[in-house]
Amino acid sequence: xxxxxxxxxxxxxxxxxxxxxxxxxxxxxxxxxxxxxxxxxxxxxxxxxxxxxxxxxxxxxxxxxxxxxxxxxxxxxxxxxxxxxxxxxxxxxxxxxxxxxxxxxxxxxxxxxxxxxxxxxxxxxxxxxxxxxxxxxxxxxxxxxxxxxxxxxxxxxxxxxxxxxxxxxxxxxxxxxxxxxxxxxxxxxxxxxxxxxxxxxxxxxxxxxxxxxxxxxxxxxxxxxxxxxxxxxxxxxxxxxxxxxxxxxxxxxxxxxxxxxxxxxxxxxxxxxxxxxxxxxxxxxxxxxxxxxxxxxxxxxxxxxxxxxxxxxxxxxxxxxxxxxxxxxxxxxxxx
Ligand code: NAD
Ligand code: GDD
Numbered sequence: 001x002x003x004x005x006x007x008x009x010x011x012x013x014x015x016x017x018x019x020x021x022x023x024x025x026x027x028x029x030x031x032x033x034x035x036x037x038x039x040x041x042x043x044x045x046x047x048x049x050x051x052x053x054x055x056x057x058x059x060x061x062x063x064x065x066x067x068x069x070x071x072x073x074x075x076x077x078x079x080x081x082x083x084x085x086x087x088x089x090x091x092x093x094x095x096x097x098x099x100x101x102x103x104x105x106x107x108x109x110x111x112x113x114x115x116x117x118x119x120x121x122x123x124x125x126x127x128x129x130x131x132x133x134x135x136x137x138x139x140x141x142x143x144x145x146x147x148x149x150x151x152x153x154x155x156x157x158x159x160x161x162x163x164x165x166x167x168x169x170x171x172x173x174x175x176x177x178x179x180x181x182x183x184x185x186x187x188x189x190x191x192x193x194x195x196x197x198x199x200x201x202x203x204x205x206x207x208x209x210x211x212x213x214x215x216x217x218x219x220x221x222x223x224x225x226x227x228x229x230x231x232x233x234x235x236x237x238x239x240x241x242x243x244x245x246x247x248x249x250x251x252x253x254x255x256x257x258x259x260x261x262x263x264x265x266x267x268x269x270x271x272x273x274x275x276x277x278x279x280x281x282x283x284x285x286x287x288x289x290x291x292x293x294x295x296x297x298x299x300x301x302x303x304x305x306x307x308x309x310x311x312x313x314x315x316x317x318x319x320x321x322x323x324x325x326x327x328x329x330x331x332x333x334x335x336x
Contacts, residue, residue, distance in 0.1 A: 002072050002073050002115050002116075003072075004028075004029045004030055004031060005032055006030070006032060006072035006073060006115065007032045007033075007034060007070050007071045007072050007073075008025055008033050008071070008072065008073050009034045009067055009068060009073070009074045009075065010025070010034070010035050010036070010077065011037070011058055011074070011076050011100070012036075012077035012078035012120075013035030013036055013037050013053070013077070014037030014039040014041070014044030014045065014047070015039075015045060015077065015078075016045060016183070016188035016189060016231070017077050017120065017180075017231065017234060018035070018077040018078070019044065019047075019187055020185070020187065020231050020232075020234075020235055021075055021077065021235055022035050022051060023046055023048070026048055026050065026051070031050075033051045034051070034052040034067065034071065035047075035051045035052065035053045035054070036053075036054045036055075036056050036058065036067045037055065037056075037078065038056065038057050038058065038078070039055070041053060041055060045187045045188070046187050058099075058100040058103065058104065059096065059097075059099040059100055060099075061103045063103075064100070064103035064104045064106070064107040065106075065111075067104070068104060068108055068110075068113065069107075069111055070111075071111070071113060071115075072113070072114055072115040073113075073115035073117075073242070074104060074108060074113060074116070074117045074118065075118045075120075075238070075242070076100070076101055076104050076117070076118060076119050077120050078100050079094075079097040080094060080097050081097070081153060081194070082189065082193065082194025082195070082196070083195055083196035083197065083200065084196075084197075084219070084284040084285065085193055085194070085195070085219075085284050086193055086194045087124070087152060087153040088284040089284070090152070091151055091153070092152070094152045094153035095152050095153075095155065095156045097160075098156050098159060098163075101119060101160040101163060101164070102163055104117070105163060105164065105167045105175075108167070109167060109171045109172075109173055113173060116175070116242050116243070117164070117167075117173050117175045118175075118176050118177075118178070118238065119161065119175060119176070119177045119178075120238075121157045121160065121161050121177050121178060122150075122153070122154065122157045122179055123139065123180065123182070123251070123253060123292065124149060124150035124153050124154035124157055125144045125149045125157045125158040125161065125179060126139045126143050126154075126179075126290070127145070127146065127147065127148045127149070128148045128149075128150070128287060130143050131288060131289055131290050132287070132288050132289070134223050134224060134225045134288055134289045135225070135289065136225060136257075136289030136291055137293075138255060138291040138292055138293035139251070139291065139292060139293055140293045140295065140296070141179075141248065141249060141250060141293075141296055144158065144249070150287075157179075161177050161249045164177050165177075165247075165248075175247075176242045176244070176246065176247075177241075177248070177249040177250070178237065178238060178249070178251075178252040179249050179251050179252060180229070180234060180252050180253065181226075181228075181229055181251065181252070181253025181254065181292045182197070182198070182226055182228045182229065182290075183229050183230075183234045184196065184198035184199060184228050184229070184231065184312065184313075184316055185232070185312060185315065185316055186231070186315060187231075188231075190202065190203045190320045190323070190324075197219075197228075197263060198228050198263065199316065199320060201216075201218075201263055202267055202316055202321075203320055203324070204216045204217065205271050205317075206271070206317075206320060206324050207324075208273065209271065209273060214273070214274075214275050214276055215275055215276045215277075216264065216275040216277055217278045217280050218260060218279050218280065219260075219280055219283035219284060219285060220260065220280070220281065220285040221281065222261035222264065222277065223259050223261060224285060224286075224288050224289060225257050225258065225259050225260075225288075225289040225290065225291070226258065226260070226263075226289075226291075227254040227255055227256055227257050227290070227292055228256075228258070228263070228309055229254040229292075229307075230254075230305070230307035230312030230315075231312075232307060233254070233305035233306065233307050234252065234305070236303075237297070237301075237305060238252070240301050240303060244300060244301060246301075250296055250297055250300070251292045251293060251296065251297060252292075253292030253294070254309070255291060255292050255293070255294050255304070255305075256309050257289075257291045258309060261277075263309075263313075264277065266309060266310055266313050267317060270310075270313060270314055270317045
């Protein structure tokens with residue numbers, strides 16, 4: 001890890017993972033954190049007044065140069081993204097995030113960044129043909145090629161991974177890249193259109209209880225499979241990968257594969273309810289099955305994400321429950 005007084009830049013700090021990263025860095029004693037996001041400060045999911053918080057549009061070249069100035073280490077978590085409902089309908093916006101990573105890399109080169117540059121890639125880089133069945137073979141790092149990434153978002157991530165590689169090889173920026181598999185936990189998006197399945201299912205189950213309508217809408221037939229990584233595993237893995245010698249993009253994800261129906265079972269059991277299920281086959285579905293092969297991360301770091309889905313979902317559900325009840329959000333939660 002960098003020295004405790006090193007300036008650490010976290011981009012996307014107003015978002016889910018960036019907010020947790022800043023909180024963790026503070027708890028570890030880092031005293032010189034610069035946190036950047038495009039959102040007004042009042043919309044940041046977590047915020048500390050002890051931090052150099054800046055509202056900047058990192059699509060802009062000049063904003064990236066300002067943000068990186070004086071930094072020792074960069075964690076780039078800024079991207080215009082969301083769950084399937086967002087990325088399927090906003091491909092151009094997703095691809096425009098290429099500007100963020102490109103300008104940040106240029107700034108790192110210009111300012112001769114002394115520490116590491118971390119880039120948050122995604123399991124969406126993997127070849128679609130390897131994700132066509134529910135009992136999918138877990139994805140190994142080499143399965144990203146030949147390339148057939150998720151349209152829009154996945155291609156941006158794959159291109160940006162390569163940009164990191166070339167800035168490392170040609171310009172000496174010490175880049176590290178993790179491919180996150182669906183991350184969930186408290187302080188994330190649970191409504192509004194960008195939410196992913198774990199938070200969406202929690203919201204819908206809570207909504208059913210608040211409205212007294214024992215019905216849940218599930219996108220697709222519910223048999224599609226995923227693995228979900230709890231946020232604390234994501235943060236721990238990010239630190240380890242950033243500080244490691246691993247120069248190529250590596251999986252950072254849970255290997256606990258579940259169907260969406262099983263995810264709903266878990267949330268129903270946490271909530272002690274049973275709901276009627278209505279399947280919306282026209283909703284965004286993404287790949288049929290996706291799991292993380294953790295052979296490489298186990299070999300390299302002697303570690304892999306280990307928080308059980310049930311345990312992480314308990315915490316996530318409780319947080320969303322509190323948020324929805326605090327805000328009395330019956331109207332917001334009627335989203336499907
Ligand atoms: P998030 O949407 O909660 O956070 C991203 C933040 O980036 C947002 O707060 C957003 O306002 C900010 N941002 C967007 N455009 C910006 C700009 N032009 N300038 C400055 N800030 C900007 O998402 P997250 O879940 O915290 O994801 C963080 C990173 O991890 C992203 O790069 C994402 O693609 C990647 N990732 C996340 C997951 C996941 O399941 N959460 C999976 C794979 C990859
Ligand atoms: N979002 C959402 N909301 N998904 C639902 C819902 C719902 O109410 N009901 C069922 N699903 C299904 C989706 O149709 C999809 O098949 C599956 O749950 C998972 O959806 P998401 O969590 O939205 O996304 P994803 O796993 O396909 O992709 C996510 O993870 C990638 C990394 O693994 C996205 O967030 C990507 O941006 C991310 O890179």
